[in-house]
Amino acid sequence: MKKNLIKFEYKVPGGKLIKVFASIKNGFIEEIKITGDFFLHPEESIEILEEKLKGIKVDDETKIRNILNDFFSSKTLIGATVEDFLSALKGVLNKA
Amino acid sequence: MIEEWRLIELTTNDAYMNMAIDEAILTMIQKGKSQNTIRFYRWNPSTVSIGYFQSLIDEVNVEACKKFNVDIVRRITGGGAVYHDYNGEVTYSVIVSRENPKIPEDILNSYNVLCNGIVLGLRKLNLNPAFKPINDIIVNGKKISGNAQTRKLNAVLQHGTILIDVDVEKMFNLLKVSDEKIKDKMISSVKERVTSIKKELGREVNFSEVAEALKEGFEEALNIKLSSGKLTEEEKALAEKLKIEKYSSKEWLYKR
Numbered sequence: 273m274k275k276n277l278i279k280f281e282y283k284v285p286g287g288k289l290i291k292v293f294a295s296i297k298n299g300f301i302e303e304i305k306i307t308g309d310f311f312l313h314p315e316e317s318i319e320i321l322e323e324k325l326k327g328i329k330v331d332d333e334t335k336i337r338n339i340l341n342d343f344f345s346s347k348t349l350i351g352a353t354v355e356d357f358l359s360a361l362k363g364v365l366n367k368a
Numbered sequence: 369m370i371e372e373w374r375l376i377e378l379t380t381n382d383a384y385m386n387m388a389i390d391e392a393i394l395t396m397i398q399k400g401k402s403q404n405t406i407r408f409y410r411w412n413p414s415t416v417s418i419g420y421f422q423s424l425i426d427e428v429n430v431e432a433c434k435k436f437n438v439d440i441v442r443r444i445t446g447g448g449a450v451y452h453d454y455n456g457e458v459t460y461s462v463i464v465s466r467e468n469p470k471i472p473e474d475i476l477n478s479y480n481v482l483c484n485g486i487v488l489g490l491r492k493l494n495l496n497p498a499f500k501p502i503n504d505i506i507v508n509g510k511k512i513s514g515n516a517q518t519r520k521l522n523a524v525l526q527h528g529t530i531l532i533d534v535d536v537e538k539m540f541n542l543l544k545v546s547d548e549k550i551k552d553k554m555i556s557s558v559k560e561r562v563t564s565i566k567k568e569l570g571r572e573v574n575f576s577e578v579a580e581a582l583k584e585g586f587e588e589a590l591n592i593k594l595s596s597g598k599l600t601e602e603e604k605a606l607a608e609k610l611k612i613e614k615y616s617s618k619e620w621l622y623k624r
Contacts, residue, residue, distance in 0.1 A: 281546060307423040307624050309448035313519055315420045348475055351502055
């Protein structure tokens with residue numbers, strides 16, 4: 273992971289942490305990593321989500337929400353909710 | 369007739385081999401080539417394992433690990449960072465075909481079913497444990513075991529740690545704390561939330577005693593008979609390959 277990324281930690285009620293690292297270029301997500309101690313099945317799919325978020329305008333909350341809803345509809349997320357992911361993403365993007 | 373599963377008795381390996389063995393068995397069960405299995409193991413050198421989704425450099429104090437000769441490995445399961453002290457914990461894995469009716473398809477329920485093996489096992493050591501959703505086991509309100517699960521197309525792997533003796537200060541030296549200023553506070557809060565078999569029993573326990581109790585716990589919880597067995601040649605070969613090509617590779621370790 274590159275060092276010049278913006279980092280945001282979001283504490284899920286109940287204890288788990290979602291830590292998002294992102295780089296923003298001209299108001300668009302250039303690179304994004306979603307890390308933490310949650311459970312997502314299948315695990316490898318997190319990279320698909322990250323790929324889908326690339327190129328999205330940082331303040332396009334509707335688009336981000338749609339991407340999350342669409343992605344998680346076919347996955348099992350444990351220890352966090354889609355809303356938690358949205359809050360974590362908004363947190364890092366607001367810092368941009 | 370009572371279902372028979374394979375038991376791989378308590379062994380000690382390095383981190384990369386331990387994780388490679390879990391995946392090798394998981395792969396072979398998926399292919400229908402291996403029996404449902406429970407294994408017990410220890411880690412030498414002691415190791416910090418991190419969850420699949422965690423960032424290694426953000427979670428682990430790499431320098432401190434080097435200094436204390438502690439290995440670092442990334443798991444294929446989610447969840448948090450765990451310090452596996454060679455003298456302080458025992459780890460188990462349950463690897464089972466997903467078609468087995470004993471394992472609920474619902475992940476939260478299956479944690480409950482599999483963790484019940486630990487609960488019954490700890491009871492045999494005269495402890496009073498309880499399953500605490502999502503994936504913890506507590507004794508007297510404090511965490512004694514953490515567990516993590518992954519599922520492939522045809523197989524389920526759940527592994528977890530049971531604390532025998534715990535050194536919270538050492539654990540915190542090896543892990544990164546987001547805010548150094550509150551480190552002391554965090555240490556005391558974790559000390560209040562975590563316990564160990566030794567602490568609860570007020571006596572020394574040996575590893576084989578714990579492994580034996582857990583074995584019986586799993587037999588009872590799952591209504592199975594565990595028969596001592598060994599890794600197959602195919603599992604061994606795959607584990608060797610996974611150890612070198614995956615678990616000890618920089619690419620996997622620093623993946624996130």
